[in-house]
Amino acid sequence: MEIGIIGLPNVGKSTLFNALTNAGAASSNYPFTTIDPNVGVVPVPDRRLDRLEELFKPEKRTPSLIKFVDIAGLVKGASKGEGLGNKFLANIREVDAVIHVVRLFEDPDVVHVMGGVDPVRDVEIIETELMLADLDVVEKMLERVSGQARTGDKAARERLASLEQMKECLAQGKPVSSLGLPAEIFREVQLLTSKPMLYVGNNSEKRNAAAAQALQKLAQEHKAGFVEICGSLEAEISGFSPEEKAEFLKEAGSEYTGLERVILESKKLLDLIVFLTAGETEVRSWIIPNGITAAKAAGKIHSDFERGFIRAEIYSFEDIDKYGDEKTLKEKGLIRSEGRDYLMKDGDVCLFRFNV
Numbered sequence: 102m103e104i105g106i107i108g109l110p111n112v113g114k115s116t117l118f119n120a121l122t123n124a125g126a127a128s129s130n131y132p133f134t135t136i137d138p139n140v141g142v143v144p145v146p147d148r149r150l151d152r153l154e155e156l157f158k159p160e161k162r163t164p165s166l167i168k169f170v171d172i173a174g175l176v177k178g179a180s181k182g183e184g185l186g187n188k189f190l191a192n193i194r195e196v197d198a199v200i201h202v203v204r205l206f207e208d209p210d211v212v213h214v215m216g217g218v219d220p221v222r223d224v225e226i227i228e229t230e231l232m233l234a235d236l237d238v239v240e241k242m243l244e245r246v247s248g249q250a251r252t253g254d255k256a257a258r259e260r261l262a263s264l265e266q267m268k269e270c271l272a273q274g275k276p277v278s279s280l281g282l283p284a285e286i287f288r289e290v291q292l293l294t295s296k297p298m299l300y301v302g303n304n305s306e307k308r309n310a311a312a313a314q315a316l317q318k319l320a321q322e323h324k325a326g327f328v329e330i331c332g333s334l335e336a337e338i339s340g341f342s343p344e345e346k347a348e349f350l351k352e353a354g355s356e357y358t359g360l361e362r363v364i365l366e367s368k369k370l371l372d373l374i375v376f377l378t379a380g381e382t383e384v385r386s387w388i389i390p391n392g393i394t395a396a397k398a399a400g401k402i403h404s405d406f407e408r409g410f411i412r413a414e415i416y417s418f419e420d421i422d423k424y425g426d427e428k429t430l431k432e433k434g435l436i437r438s439e440g441r442d443y444l445m446k447d448g449d450v451c452l453f454r455f456n457v
Contacts, residue, residue: 102388103168104367105193105296108202109223110214113303113332115139117202118171120332120339121360139171145368145375145388146361149418149448153377153384156425163385165375167364170196198297198370200363201227205312205329206305218309220302220316228276231293236271238292239264267292276323297370299326301363306331326366330359374447377418378402389445396441399453409457413439418448 108114122141144164154162172192193199203220204213215223243264249257263286267277276294277287287295302316313329320327338349338358350356357365368375372391376398377384387401395415400407416436421427430436 102198102367102371102373103170103196104198104200104299105196106169106171106200106202107193107227109204109227111211112202112204112223113206114171114202116332116336117200117301117303117330117360117363118169120336121169121363141169141171142166143169143364145364145386146357147375147386148356149375149377149422150384150386152418152422153379153450156421157379157381157384159379159381159384161383163383165386165388167367167388169200194291194293196296198299198367199293200299200301200367201325202301202303203316205302205309205316206332207307207309208305218312220312221319224300224316224319228294229274232271232274232276235277235292235294236268238290239267239271242290243268264290297326298323299328299363299366299370302327302329303332304329306334326370328359328362328366330363335360374445376445376447376449376451378452379421379450391447393445394441395439395443395445395451395453398445398451399455402453405457406453406455409455410441411454411456412441413443414452414454415439415443415449417446418450421450 106114106118118139118141121143143166145167147164150162150164170192201224203223204218205220207218215226243261246257246261246264250261263282266280266282267290270277270280271294277292278295278297300316300320302313304313308331317327317329319325335358338346339360341349346358350358368388373388374391375386375388377386379385387398389398389401395413396407396410399410399413414436415438416427416430420430420435424430424433424435427436
């Protein structure tokens with residue numbers, strides 16, 4: 102999955118990106134420090150994979166991956182090209198979801214391009230620009246499709262009706278995601294406001310609680326995800342060794358760091374689940390859409406697995422975690438045999454049988 106990171110300049114986007122990826126993207130007290138998009142691939146944290154590694158002691162451990170795309174800060178007027186806005190907006194049209202980093206911290210040494218901290222205002226500025234950019238795209242498509250619809254083309258007429266709905270929605274200042282249209286309608290159009298949104302509030306260690314509460318309330322109203330982090334602290338933690346990170350989390354009484362919560366919330370936002378494979382050679386996690394069948398999941402590993410699918414031998418992570426080995430699971434009848442149409446569940450541990 103691919104997640105775009107957006108926000109106003111100087112809100113901490115590149116700091117977040119650096120902490121996520123350790124990629125060393127430019128980060129400083131100037132708008133538009135990032136010009137070309139930075140791309141980083143990050144492993145998805147999963148304590149279940151840690152446990153399977155402990156049990157199976159494999160030669161190799163392979164986590165699922167997520168790609169983050171950090172684009173330059175957007176400004177008011179971005180949809181009309183202000184601050185290279187058109188170029189920046191084009192960079193996120195094809196991502197699966199969007200992380201909107203919103204500044205919650207007060208710091209006189211870091212310029213706020215709007216003059217002061219106001220998360221609701223900042224969100225409205227960015228989302229207005231996204232809607233205006235989408236409106237421009239929809240209006241151009243309407244011109245093209247209306248001609249096709251006049252010829253009596255049924256598919257074109259249906260598409261025209263959908264585009265007219267989108268235009269009216271955007272003109273009213275609402276994202277097209279609020280229409281509740283089927284996801285496939287947006288695959289060709291690639292509208293920015295059709296994508297799932299996660300607000301990441303970037304706070305300081307001297308927490309601005311009022312700003313955080315305002316952003317969380319807005320996220321609930323917009324049916325968006327919400328995670329609050331301290332970007333500077335997360336940047337520091339990202340350089341810790343696994344032992345140091347574990348000790349930090351233990352002291353904080355938390356299972357995951359703020360950055361890990363951002364990744365996990367992104368996965369949740371896209372309605373993705375994880376299945377696992379485990380053995381002496383490798384333990385591995387695989388990200389798949391919720392609702393996928395066993396045969397399609399097998400195809401994620403290799404197309405031959407789907408083509409020659411016979412059955413899937415499946416047990417739950419909770420059972421292997423509890424009993425500690427597959428032999429005990431077999432004795433207790435906890436390993437199931439499932440057919441190709443079985444709907445995969447999060448935490449399924451699978452062995453696929455196939456013949457080609």
